[in-house]
Amino acid sequence: MPVIVAANPKGGSGKSTTCIVLGTTLAAQGASVRIIDADPQRTLGRWGEGSSAFREIVVTPTSGEDLTVLIDRLQSRFQFVFIDVQGTANQEMVAAMSRADLVLIPMQAKTADAEVATRAIGLLRTQENLFKRSIPHAIVFIRTSPIIVTREEKEIRTNIETAGVPRFVASLNERTAFSHIFAYKQSLGELNSKDTNGLQAAQQNAVELTAEMVQLLRKQLVATA
Structure with missing residues (x-):
């Protein structure tokens, strides 16, 4: 069962x-x-303290709990385990990376974010050397315009491609719905379209990104079989 880590120092x-x-x-x-x-x-x-029907999917480690043990326990019981880590090279980062099947590096298509994402990849390379294994990873662009691709975004995408850093084709666009997830402590499917503009487009965006991640994990499974 895959373990997916989201990491970025920013x-x-x-x-x-x-x-x-x-x-x-x-x-x-x-x-x-x-x-x-x-x-x-x-x-x-x-978010997990809200009323969402999915609130139980969020697990907060107890004080002093070994993150590696928690990951292993959940991985044996659930199909997907995500880990939201601080992003710096601390004990939690090391524990998460030791079990990661895929590391997602979310970033905005901004020059300042690209520089920070480079540090995130540097941290990942350090963990690869520590564990003596390759850790699959990919950049996920967030808060992008669904209508206009700026010159800055085009340049950043080109630079990432030239550097050979994997990235998702789909991005998480700038959508009110993604903010309302936390404002209302609900999932996209639980939000009300009367309160949230562009909800259907956000739901489709989420489905596309999720499908791409699942496909990437399947390819990795085949490659390592």
Whole structure:
């Protein structure tokens, strides 16, 4: 059962949004999912205190709990385990990377974010050397315009491609619905279209990103079989 880690040293990079969108989309499709909130900000933990039918998918480690043990326990019981980590090279990062089948690096298509994402990849390379194994990873662009691709975004995408860094084709667009997930502590499917503009487009966006991630994991499974 795959373990997916969302990591980026930059605060507000979209790690929690990426985890909750992917996790709740999979859960709504019938998959068994758990999301470990290992980020001290506890953004997902607070979301799990709401009334969503999927609130139980969020797991907050108890004080002093060994993250590796928690990951192994959940991985044996659920189809997908996501981990939202702080992003810095701390104990939680090492534990998460030691079990990762895929590392997602969320970032905005901005030059400053691209520089920070480079540090995230550097941290990942350090963990690869530590564990003596390749750790599959990919950049996920977030808060992109669904209508206009800016010159800056085009340049960043080209630079990432030239550097040979894997990235998702789908992005998480700038949508009110992705903010309302946390404002109302609900999944996309539970939000009300009367309160949330562009909800259907956001749901389709989430389905496309989730499908691409599942396909990537399947390819990795075939490659390692």
